[in-house]
Amino acid sequence: MRCTNCGQENSRDAQVCSNCEQRLANTQAQMPPPLTPVNIAKEAQSVQRGSDSDTADTLLAAFVGEKYDSYYREKWFKNHVPTLDKDVTKMNMRSFNVAGFFLGIFWLCYRKMYIAAALIMLAITVIDLIMMYVLGMESYNVLGQSTFVFVWIVMTGILGNYLYFDHSVRQIQKTTGVTSDPNLIREQLAKKGGTSWVGAIGVSIVIITLSVVLTYFFAPEWYWIE
Template sequence: MLCNNCGQENSNDAIVCSNCEQRLSDVQAQTPPPLTPVNISKDAQSIQNQSAPSSESADALLAAFVGKKYDSYYRERWFKDSIPNLGTDKKDSYFSSSNVAGLFLGAIWLCYRKMYKLAFFVILAITVIDLILMYLLGMEKYNMLGQYTFMIVWIVITGFFGNYFYWKYSVEKIRKITAATADPAMAQQQLIKQGGTSWVGAIGVTLLLIMMSGGITYLFAPAWYLII
């Protein structure tokens, strides 16, 4: 062991330097282990285990976050015959199945599953498309085509891609929660609290988003708003 004060080489079990009598025990306690191939391999394996949980733990985390519908519905839609995982490789999971609730309820289903940010962007996109159609098509053509805009957009986004978006949302939430706490019991409580469903969100947030859409429409096209 080298002395930080004078550079004298000392034995590993020495307490003070044989040359300048500087204490070595504090330095020895703080000195990290050498970077040997074995230590590097252990560190890499530890990081890999933290970033890529086993299929059993991934299954348990998703079940805690999604709730009772995970085993009866989402597990089959997301993984089918593959192993449950928290990765993002589409080859390992099935995202192409349609979501019946999303197909018929649209933004209401998104808010029910607490995907408020996505619901906001869906309603905003529908509103913008509506405004563009109003100005491009005129009143007569818009009255024939504009009323189908909302239905088409929500069917495409929440019906055909709802399972994929919910998968991404679930994984992002799980990663944040598990990274914020090392206590498995506390992490599970947070998953249950932040996941699952909310009828309050489904009704309340959806009404707020519809009011926002109406306000934007009235702001940019008040005459059309009165006609509609």
């Protein structure tokens, strides 16, 4: 062990320098372990585990916008640690989205979930057409509208928060897969996420128009005569 005062080399167990009698610091105890691949991997895993929650919060907040802290964080992660893992056991699946319940595809488009809105509207339209042919005119008039409302509630009200979480995680994964610059990631997430009144109105009108066109071509004749 080298003395920091005079430079004398001493034995590893020496407490004082044999030349100047300066007390030797126990540098061995303070020395970090060697940077082997195993130690580097362990340190990286430890840091990753410690920062998972902060990273999820940061990325989701950048994508969702101002409503994340005041609404969606509680809806998604009540009694859970924030995460980007879509495992339903790690989030609150029992939350209900009031906006999705009342506004349906308008809310989906407002939150820029255009593909989800189109697919849900297509599914509802197809189910509605099938019921017309299966139930017939009289039964459809009794059950058709209530079934339409039930499907609407399930898809956008009960599953709304999970659909939005899934959409958010997908967009975050796409963005972080392209760049590792934190500032650029947050900037791109803010552009991809947030809300859009133009989308809520414009895209919703397009989707509803397509649904009406499908109904026009495939609905039975009695539907229009009535």
